[in-house]
Amino acid sequence: MVQLSSVLVMVVIVLIVDPSTAKQFNVLIFSPIGSRSVYHLTIHLSEILADAGHLVTHVSTFGPSSKHQNVTEIPTGASVEHLEDINIFHYRNSAAGFDWISDVTEKVGHKMWMDERIRRLWERRHDFDAFIILSSMNEIVGPFLMDYGGAVVTLCTSAAAPELLFLARQGHWLPLSVTPNGKFLYDEHSSFFERLFSPWRTWFLYKEYRQKSIFVAQKILDQYIPKMPSVEKLFERNHLSLINGHFTLDGPLPLLPNQIEIGSITSKSPKPLPKDLEEFAESSGDAGIILFSLGSIVRSRDIPHEYKVVFLKAFRKLSQKVIWKYEEDDLDLPPNVIARKWLPQQDILGKIPCFLGHPIKMNFCINIT
Incomplete structure (x- = not known):
């Protein structure tokens, strides 16, 4: 599986850049809103690209950890507590969970766009050949997509159906009646009533997310970016999706050629235990x-x-x-x-x-x- 991951990464590199692998490319990876485990995923992806000779800039709320000479980490300026000071069991109700998304989008979003390092990075966004952006909860990076001509890659951090709704930004709507739904533990062997319920419930979750995350991000960005266009429209520019899952665990998905499962990409040979x-x-x-x-x-x-x-x-x-x-x-x-x-x-x-x-x-x- 590790060898398979390496092959997939090389395919991704070829897809998002030039067929000539001898050229060094400048890649910007965004992970301002996400858990520490998501940070580990994106920084690992950064180092894989860096090992291939590319220059990677990684934007995150977590403190820098990479020692790779080709990786530059830029903090958002927000506090890590905004992302970690949460009791997830208080948010078992989906509506309450979206309130947390709204809250953390506001806290990180304002800090991020008041930070001079982020503003300078935005002003030179055209220096980058490709962006890799988390597919959900990160619409706050929308201004980087304004009049941007490079490759745009989204990273789905899980293969749960609500997350995969964002593939619709590529014009690819998954059939929700048969797509495994990690939110409700439905799989490809769901009953008729589960298949009937899944599309309605998943669409409701997306509508709630749109209200509590996308609209909140839009409101924040309007304060900092003159003539800020629609964030939703900006995120429709998407050339490739990486899905951190695998059909062996998540069930089969009818994916397009530019939608690649990269589950196990963070796997490494184990080191001796303490x-x-x-x-x-x-x-x-x-x-x-x-x-x-x-x-x-x-x-x-x-x-x-x-x-x-x-x-x-x-x-x-x-x-x-x-x-x-x-x-x-x-x-x-x-x-x-x-x-x-x-x-x-x-x-x-x-x-x-x-x-x-x-x-x-x-x-x-x-x-x-």
């Missing part, structure tokens, strides 16, 4: 270990207490050892469970038979070794 984790893993013997992680934006500490009790009761009965990404020290853990606030997930994934996570997170963790 000594305590290595000893814990070895002590499990033939039973093996289980990794339980909800990622960076969905924190285990925020799980309602009654469900934490259920997890612990279930883990206690297992013959396997369990490594749990848990951000506090308030649990009475059974002997076969250890908890850490942060884990070298990529390295652990190369050593385990079972991984527990939320559905969308699985797209970041496809790892075949």
